[in-house]
Amino acid sequence: MAVDYSLYLVTGRGLLPEGKAYNDSLREALQGGVTVVQVREKKSDTLEFLQVAQQSKDICNEFRVPLIINDRIDIALAVDADGVHLGQTDMPVHVARKLLHPGKIIGVSCSNIDHVRKAVEDGADYVGIGAIWTTSTKQLTNPILGVREIGPLLSALDGTSVKAVGIGGIKSTNLLRTLHGSVSTTGHRLDGVAVVSEIVASLDPLRSAQILKDVYVSWSIATNTQAAPVIPYTVESIRAGVVDLMRLIREIGPLIHQITNVVVTNQSANATLALGASPIMATAPEEMYDLSRALSALLINFGTVKDKEAMLLAGQFVNEEKKPVIFDPVGVGATQFRRETAVELLNSWQASVIKGNAGELAALADSEAVQARGVDSVGPGFADPATFVRNLAKKERCVIALTGVTDWVSDGTTVVKLGNGHRLLGDITGSGCLVGTCIAIFCAGAWARARNEDGRGKLVKGDMLMGAVGGILALTIAGERAALRPDVHGSGTFLPALIDELYNLTPETVVEWGQLYVVANDIAE
Numbered sequence: 001m002a003v004d005y006s007l008y009l010v011t012g013r014g015l016l017p018e019g020k021a022y023n024d025s026l027r028e029a030l031q032g033g034v035t036v037v038q039v040r041e042k043k044s045d046t047l048e049f050l051q052v053a054q055q056s057k058d059i060c061n062e063f064r065v066p067l068i069i070n071d072r073i074d075i076a077l078a079v080d081a082d083g084v085h086l087g088q089t090d091m092p093v094h095v096a097r098k099l100l101h102p103g104k105i106i107g108v109s110c111s112n113i114d115h116v117r118k119a120v121e122d123g124a125d126y127v128g129i130g131a132i133w134t135t136s137t138k139q140l141t142n143p144i145l146g147v148r149e150i151g152p153l154l155s156a157l158d159g160t161s162v163k164a165v166g167i168g169g170i171k172s173t174n175l176l177r178t179l180h181g182s183v184s185t186t187g188h189r190l191d192g193v194a195v196v197s198e199i200v201a202s203l204d205p206l207r208s209a210q211i212l213k214d215v216y217v218s219w220s221i222a223t224n225t226q227a228a229p230v231i232p233y234t235v236e237s238i239r240a241g242v243v244d245l246m247r248l249i250r251e252i253g254p255l256i257h258q259i260t261n262v263v264v265t266n267q268s269a270n271a272t273l274a275l276g277a278s279p280i281m282a283t284a285p286e287e288m289y290d291l292s293r294a295l296s297a298l299l300i301n302f303g304t305v306k307d308k309e310a311m312l313l314a315g316q317f318v319n320e321e322k323k324p325v326i327f328d329p330v331g332v333g334a335t336q337f338r339r340e341t342a343v344e345l346l347n348s349w350q351a352s353v354i355k356g357n358a359g360e361l362a363a364l365a366d367s368e369a370v371q372a373r374g375v376d377s378v379g380p381g382f383a384d385p386a387t388f389v390r391n392l393a394k395k396e397r398c399v400i401a402l403t404g405v406t407d408w409v410s411d412g413t414t415v416v417k418l419g420n421g422h423r424l425l426g427d428i429t430g431s432g433c434l435v436g437t438c439i440a441i442f443c444a445g446a447w448a449r450a451r452n453e454d455g456r457g458k459l460v461k462g463d464m465l466m467g468a469v470g471g472i473l474a475l476t477i478a479g480e481r482a483a484l485r486p487d488v489h490g491s492g493t494f495l496p497a498l499i500d501e502l503y504n505l506t507p508e509t510v511v512e513w514g515q516l517y518v519v520a521n522d523i524a525e
């Protein structure tokens with residue numbers, strides 16, 4: 001039986017709002033677009049469970065929607081349910097398979113890759129992967145997985161027909177983030193999402209189900225790469241795109257909200273003004289919502305790892321607005337605290353661009369190929385940076401900008417290599433942070449260019465690869481030009497000259513000076 005797992009309702013009568021009857025709630029949820037129902041009765045005795053299961057079966061039959069029973073094979077047999085859902089300590093799959101009639105569905109709860117592999121081996125039809133987010137519906141015995149851990153579990157399903165739903169704390173507010181984040185590097189995606197409280201605890205389950213369904217369908221359409229052919233980037237198309245963004249930035253002066261470190265706050269604000277944008281360096285959590293509505297891009301740079309609460313809130317609000325979030329995980333490999341903070345941030349919101357040096361991105365990717373000392377990268381860098389950035393972009397589901405003597409940018413498909421820069425950039429503090437600021441400015445331009453487009457199903461509007469390339473070109477070309485000036489005698493005179501060169505930078509100069517190569521529009525694995 002081909003089952004549509006897209007909106008999988010797990011019941012929970014204890015969560016029904018006062019005065020809401022179970023049958024009405026279930027019927028309305030089905031009217032709203034629920035595609036599978038699991039009856040989960042954790043506190044009922046057998047007779048009560050049986051009665052609820054029978055009523056649920058009758059209602060699901062009206063909608064031709066499959067009914068699954070949680071844990072209890074006997075109840076599933078008694079009501080001729082379409083299948084069972086089994087936890088790790090419930091009846092083993094092979095025993096359940098023997099007891100159930102042929103063709104019945106068996107689902108298994110999985111919270112790690114070994115669970116998934118075993119479920120596949122045992123012949124499960126689908127897996128319920130979670131908990132993805134924190135939930136108060138169930139007392140969890142395993143740690144919360146977080147969105148970024150779902151992809152590796154999904155890749156264990158490659159080449160099988162076993163389906164996967166995500167579960168745990170899924171709400172309309174985090175569903176898009178859940179779907180975008182829960183993709184393996186091989187492109188394996190969730191087949192659906194399982195929810196309890198978002199529908200059951202709602203006074204209007206029809207509307208709640210409809211909202212979830214709408215997000216799922218729009219994500220499915222927006223990310224269907226077969227539907228619209230992708231036009232490959234060329235050097236010319238990138239140049240033209242960067243020039244367009246630069247002109248637009250100077251014309252509209254986008255607001256760039258930067259939560260950054262104390263070392264570079266002032267120079268980042270000045271660089272923002274120099275490129276024609278407008279900086280706001282706000283850090284109070286109370287103002288993150290209002291700012292998210294006004295800004296055109298958000299930069300989160302955790303160089304001095306303060307303001308975590310503001311960083312968590314700001315990214316979530318900006319994701320809701322489909323505006324760019326640029327993440328600069330300064331020195332992420334330096335301490336356990338930084339590593340944990342980066343994971344917490346990246347599990348809370350989706351970055352549009354992650355920018356870092358080799359040491360930082362290696363730490364983020366759990367790679368030992370490059371070492372770091374504090375905020376600096378040590379050694380010659382990655383042996384194959386193009387493949388590294390491409391793979392990390394696929395894993396993090398965003399554009400990756402690897403900075404160094406040569407800069408590399410990838411969206412997971414295209415890899416762009418950039419050759420501008422000057423050694424004096426390495427002699428001032430915070431030049432990497434300035435790259436982050438410039439990327440945020442160009443991403444703001446990219447968002448502004450696309451803001452009136454239909455963004456349904458997308459996490460960010462606009463071409464973030466173009467934004468990342470534009471920002472790097474602007475800063476590195478300005479650096480080259482500043483270093484050539486007769487009034488620059490060393491790092492002290494270099495910094496103001498760099499701001500001047502950003503101020504005077506023209507699109508024509510970027511075209512003339514830019515060393516830009518499209519290395520690949522898809523490198524083989």
Ligand SMILES: Cc1ncc(COP(=O)(O)OP(=O)(O)O)c(N)n1
Pocket residue numbers: 008010038040070071085086087088090107108109110127128129130138165167194
């Ligand atoms: C779709 C789906 N996924 C996971 C679970 C959790 O099942 P289990 O681990 O058996 O825990 P209980 O639900 O029995 O508390 C589920 N029910 N559905």
Ligand SMILES: Cc1ncsc1CCOP(=O)(O)O
Pocket residue numbers: 010130131134135136137138167168169170194195196197198
């Ligand atoms: C049954 C279950 N298994 C893992 S999390 C969970 C509860 C999910 O409930 P909610 O959607 O209300 O967070």
